Amino acid sequence: xxxxxxxxxxxxxxxxxxxxxxxxxxxxxxxxxxxxxxxxxxxxxxxxxxxxxxxxxxxxxxxxxxxxxxxxxxxxxxxxxxxxxxxxxxxxxxxxxxxxxxxxxxxxxxxxxxxxxxxxxxx
Numbered sequence: 001x002x003x004x005x006x007x008x009x010x011x012x013x014x015x016x017x018x019x020x021x022x023x024x025x026x027x028x029x030x031x032x033x034x035x036x037x038x039x040x041x042x043x044x045x046x047x048x049x050x051x052x053x054x055x056x057x058x059x060x061x062x063x064x065x066x067x068x069x070x071x072x073x074x075x076x077x078x079x080x081x082x083x084x085x086x087x088x089x090x091x092x093x094x095x096x097x098x099x100x101x102x103x104x105x106x107x108x109x110x111x112x113x114x115x116x117x118x119x120x121x122x123x
Contacts (some may be wrong), residue, residue, distance in 0.1 A: 017056035036074040
């Protein structure tokens with residue numbers, strides 16, 4: 001599995017792993033019940049600590065993206081529709097925050113932003 005660790009990034013390594021795997025699960029690149037690399041092999045491939053990899057997998061399990069079968073490994077959990085919806089809502093809210101900031105920088109009113117959005121929806 002190709003994961004990219006950016007040592008210059010301000011994000012912790014476990015969070016980079018967590019985010020990349022979560023995005024692959026959400027996009028469908030990693031399918032339901034698909035086995036993830038073992039914690040040890042992923043740590044070896046990325047040349048990082050097993051503890052760091054375990055933390056990323058623990059976070060994925062805590063948020064319902066993977067499940068662990070003792071002695072077998074970690075697998076992608078069945079997609080929870082509510083979980084997916086919540087993830088998408090978080091992304092929308094973040095993007096809307098950026099829109100508001102850009103709009104304020106351009107001195108756009110709420111009405112002007114709403115009109116821009118309405119026009120885009122008509123296209």
